[in-house]
Amino acid sequence: MTTTDKVFTGNFTQQEPISAEAIAAAVEVMQSGRLHRYNVSENNELSETTLLEIEYAKYQGQQYCLACTSGGYAMQTALRAWGIEPGQPILTNAFTLSPVPGAITAAGGTPVLIDTTDQLVLDLNHLEQTIKSTGASVLMLSHMRGHLVDMDKLMVILNEHKVALIEDCAHTMGATFNGVKSGNHGVMACFSTQTYKHINSGEGGFLTTNDDVLMAKAVILSGSYMLYERHEASPAPAVFEQVKYLTPNCSGRMDNLRAAILRPQLINLDANCKRWNTRYEALVAKLVPIDIIDVPTEHQSAVEVHSSAQFAINSFSDDQNQAFxxxxxxxxxxxxxxxxxxxxxxxxxxxxxQYFPTTKLPQTDKVLARLYDCRIPLTFSVDDCATIGEIIAEKALLIGSA
Ligand SMILES: Cc1ncc(COP(=O)(O)O)c(C=O)c1O
Incomplete structure (x- = not known):
């Protein structure tokens, strides 16, 4: 075959700049000196953080939202609010990133890993077997790299076995399944606003729920002191009365500076999700025709947000993998x-x-052995993404035929 010797010069970790509007909002917060979320001026000012929570709850279609320091912190808080026992088994994906088992461990639970399928979603057969063998009653479901499992089938299993669902939506902010926003299937959902996620405040996270008591606990856990009445996307004060002396302060509040730069981004979130998907389509259009490359397919009821692309080349030997x-x-x-x-x-x-016991998961090992991942920052144009796809396809063919 002929090679094009194309070289791509873009930076895979370069995000778009923070908009002038968001910078102006941040400057205003700094000029006010009121960076702490509870530091409000007299006449009932709503802080940037409170406003962001109201706006995110509305976007998400949930009653309540807590803004906090990170997605990992939101996951820990969700588990603490749920009230897990020390060492309690918490089901989660074997294919995810380290903050997920880390959050489970920080909250005192023991992760129990569930296999991934070759479509990069939770293996529901393995999940059901593991629920039966461990008696686990909580699933922290990581929608890893934005791939949505069949949520209808999942919920049937979870409801049958009375397993509570907490969703890690770090990669699915803005995605839907059957028209329902990702994060609205379980009792609580956790989101990240870390730089490489769908809205960017450097660090940050949200916890959303419709449950009064869980949100009251989460607010106190996040370090509200006794200022919980300054939250708006949260339950009535009477609910806090039930939990306020029984819930520790594990500080992890969001501040007004981060909130100020997130609020304008939220307005553009859905449009940006479309921009990611256009770029993804241009990239994978070059991979799908190549026989040796497998690109996972989206469930027909899912609308995912492809801020990264994954693909497998299972025929590669170890040497070919390294050469590729x-x-x-x-x-x-x-x-x-x-x-x-x-x-x-x-x-x-x-x-x-290795900080919790794991058994080998041969199916997951096989899937991960030849699984590749490519970031798609919005600083790349659609043409850039097509070029990246061409380079990947060309190298795969070249090395695959060697
Ligand atoms: C799958 C997944 N879940 C959770 C998180 C946690 O987010 P944060 O970095 O905000 O703690 C991340 C972050 O990379 C992630 O990739």
Whole structure:
């Protein structure tokens, strides 16, 4: 075959700048000096953080929202609010990122890992078997890389076995299943606003729910002191009376500076989700025709947000795998490989989380062994994404035929 020797020069970790409007809002907060969410002026001012919570709750279609320091913190808080026992088994995905088992452990639970399918979603057969064998009653479901499992089938299993669902929507903010926003299937949902997520405040997170008592507990847990009445997207004061002396302060509040830069971004979230998907389509259009490349397909009821692309090349030997990663890198295409036995940067395989007992998961091992991942920052144009796809396809074919 002929090679094009195309080299891509874009930066895979370069996000779009914060808009002038968001910068102005942040400057205003700084000029006011009132950065702490409860530091409001006399006449019943609603802080930027409170306003953001109202707006995110509305966007999400949930009654309540708590803004906090990170997605990982939101997950810990959700588990603490639910009230897990020390060492309690908490079901979660084997294919996820380290903050997920980390949050479970921080909240005192013990992660119990569930296999992934080759479509990169939770294996529902393995889930059901594991519920039966462990008696676990909570699932922290990570919609890893935005791939949505069949939520209808999942809910049938969870309801039958009385398993509570908490959703990790770090990668599905803005996605839907059957027209229902991701995060609205379980008792609580957790979101991240860390730089590489769908809205960017550097660090940050949300916890959403429709449950009065869970949100009252979450607000107190986040470090509201006794200022919970300054929350608006939260239950009535009477609900706090039930929990306020029984719930510890584990500080993790969002501040007004972050909230100020998130509020304008929320307005553009849905439009940006479409921009991600257009870029993703341009990229995978180059991969799908290549026989040796498998691109996961989206469930027909799902509308995912593809802020990254995943694909597998299962026919590659170890040598071909290494040669492929190097060839892409040499052409400017930075891929992450989920199968590496040593954790690298953001990517770690489940067997490197050695602070809780894990058994080998041969199915997950097989899926991860040749699974690649490519970020799609919105600073890339649609043409850039097509070029990236071409380079990946070309290197795959070249190395696959060697
Ligand atoms: C799948 C997944 N869940 C949760 C998180 C936690 O988010 P944060 O970094 O805001 O704690 C991340 C962050 O990368 C993630 O990738």
């Amino acid at each position: 990663l190097k060839a892409c890198k040499d052409s400017g295409v930075e891929l992450k490989w989920f199968g590496a036995d040593k954790p690298a940067a953001y990517t770690s395989r489940y067997d490197s989380w």
